[in-house]
Every structure is written in C-alpha cells, then in structure tokens.
Amino acid sequence: MCKPSTSHLPPLPTHPTMTSPSQKPLKVGIIGFGPFAQFLVKTMIKQGHSIKATSRSDYTQLCTHLGISFFRDMKAFLESNNEVILLCTSILSLSQVINSLPFNCLTQPTLFVDVLSVKEYPRDLMLQVLPQDSDVLCTHPMFGPESGKDGWNDLTFMYEKVRITNEATCSSFLQIFATEGCKMMEMTCEEHDKLSARSQFLTHTIGRVLSEMEVEPTPIDTKGFQKLVQVKESTSRDSFDLFSGLFIHNRFAKQQLMNIELAVETIKQQLVKRMNEQVDPSI
Ligand SMILES: NC(=O)c1ccc[n+]([C@@H]2O[C@H](COP(=O)([O-])OP(=O)(O)OC[C@H]3O[C@@H](n4cnc5c(N)ncnc54)[C@H](OP(=O)(O)O)[C@@H]3O)[C@@H](O)[C@H]2O)c1
Secondary structure (H helix, E strand, C coil): CCCCCCCCCCCCCCCCCCCCCCCCCCEEEEECCCHHHHHHHHHHHHCCCEEEEECCCCCHHHHHHHCCEEECCHHHHHCCCCCEEEECCCCCCHHHHHHCCCHHHCCCCCEEEECCCCCHHHHHHHHHHCCCCCEEEEEEECCCCCCCCCCCCCCEEEEEEEECCCHHHHHHHHHHHHCCCCEEEECCHHHHHHHHHHCHHHHHHHHHHHHHCCCCCCCCCCHHHHHHHHHHHHHHHCCHHHHHHHHHCCCCHHHHHHHHHHHHHHHHHHHHHHHHHHCCCCC
16 A cells, blocks of 8 residues: 655765765665666666566566566555666656556655657656656657667766756666766757757657658669668567657657658759750650
C-alpha cells in the first residue's frame, strides 16, 4: 500500500565543486522495455548498475535471462527505491504512461530521465506531471541497436539538465554514456528538435519513401545507391510509432516535410524545363 501523496524532503546538499563525477553503481528503474531499452540495459548491466524494469508487455523471461528484476505491478516498481527512473516508452504512449503513474508510491526524490527521440514534448510533460521534488533530465542518445552494436565510442549523446537539484545522481547517470566514449552534447530541447527535424526526421522520411518505392539492391549498384539502401533498411527497422512520433511531437518536423515536398516539386520543374529546352526545334 503506497503512502498518501506528499512532497518529499529536499535532497541532501551535494558537492557542486566535485570535478570527477561519482562512479558508484546506480539503482535504475526502466519504464518501457522495448528494443531500445533492451539495447541500453546491456551496457548498464556490464557497468554494474542495479536495474529493474517494467513495461506494458511481460518481459519476465527476458529479464530473468539478463539477471534483472521485472515488475508487472507499477506500484511495486515505484516502491522499489530507484534513484533514477528511465522513461523508454514510445513517443506516442508517453503521455498515457506518465499520467497513469502512482507517484505517491515513490520512496525518495527521484531523477526522471527520458530517452525519447523528440525533446520539447517529454520535457513539457515531465514538468507538468512529475512531483515537484523530482529531478528532470532530458536526453537523446543519437544511436540505436544497429549503429551502437559495436560500442558507443564517438556516438553522440544529447542532454539538457531541465531541473536538477541532485547533481551527484545526474552526473553518475551521464557518466554511463561518457565512460563508453560518447560525445556528450549539452543543448536545449528546442535546439535539439530544430536540428533533428533537419537531420533525423529527414533521414527517416527519405528511408520510408525508399521503402514505399520498394527500393532493392541491383547487380550494378553504385556506392551512393548502396548507402540509400542502407538508409532504407536501418530506418524501416524502427517502429512506425517511432517515426510518426518524430513527426507528431516535433513542431519543426511539419515544416521539414513541406520542404521535402517543395524540393521534389522544384527539382521536377527544373528537369521538365531543361527537357523542353533540349527539344530539337527542327522537328
Ligand atoms: N530505437 C532507437 O534507435 C532509439 C534511439 C534513441 C531513442 N529512442 C527512443 O526510445 C524509445 C523506445 O524506442 P524503441 O525503439 O524501443 O521503440 P518504440 O516503438 O518507439 O517504443 C517501444 C516501447 O514503447 C512501449 N509502448 C508502446 N505503446 C505503448 C502503450 N500504448 N502503452 C505503454 N507502453 C507502450 C512498448 O512497451 P511494450 O514493449 O511493453 O509493449 C516499448 O517499451 C522511443 O521513445 C524512441 O524515440 C529510440
């Protein structure tokens, strides 16, 4: 039985002058144990962190195999003393998931971290819904099970410390990625969404277009075409929930989709114009 909802005591003061972040193992609870969480957790286990997980589907067997606890009951999960709660649900389900959490079951002020591929949306939701004494860290590892399968060295990890009072826990969490060699990139959620509409959303949209066109390797592929096939294959491995989340919950993506349509139309007009100029006037 969880206690009635009250505000937690403020965290103990930390050492703001501390230069090397604490290496102590963290107690991390994961909500949403889909493909991306399963990918992240392998490195966290390797680093010696204590992991618990919960999800809509039952991952008891997989978690037993990984040597971590899986909770079917959300109250028991929140009562299980996590220092960090990592939100790994789909973009589209975050609102439903976060709004259904029984926060009165938390036993301590907790650092909530999300890894969603859009950033303003989870930031706003977390600030709206989470208890006031929860810390909020927004992150986006700019890699996944395919690009990160041989390690995370030199792969980019974006983050914004949105509301942090317990610097030590936040640093310990960021250290998970820093020690693997990630390029740690601190920027605002707004800046992330602007940039990722122009890069990640564009890549996924082109990949989906290529897939729609049933683009396949041919016996005479150029290097450029081989790269296109790779884009098609890597983007269609991600769920359609992920792709549509990139569009629906990034306010900069709508303009980008219009830019793509406009660019295709402009190029088509340039080609038709040139073709008409080439017509032999003697015919
Ligand atoms: N894949 C990547 O390379 C990558 C990289 C960086 C960030 N991310 C982010 O990581 C998150 C997870 O991505 P993903 O690749 O694992 O696939 P996803 O399709 O975006 O999300 C799958 C997860 O969402 C949960 N979920 C979906 N619908 C739900 C619902 N109605 N209610 C409750 N839970 C629901 C699933 O739970 P069940 O499995 O229990 O059904 C699963 O844990 C996303 O926010 C994504 O943007 C992904």
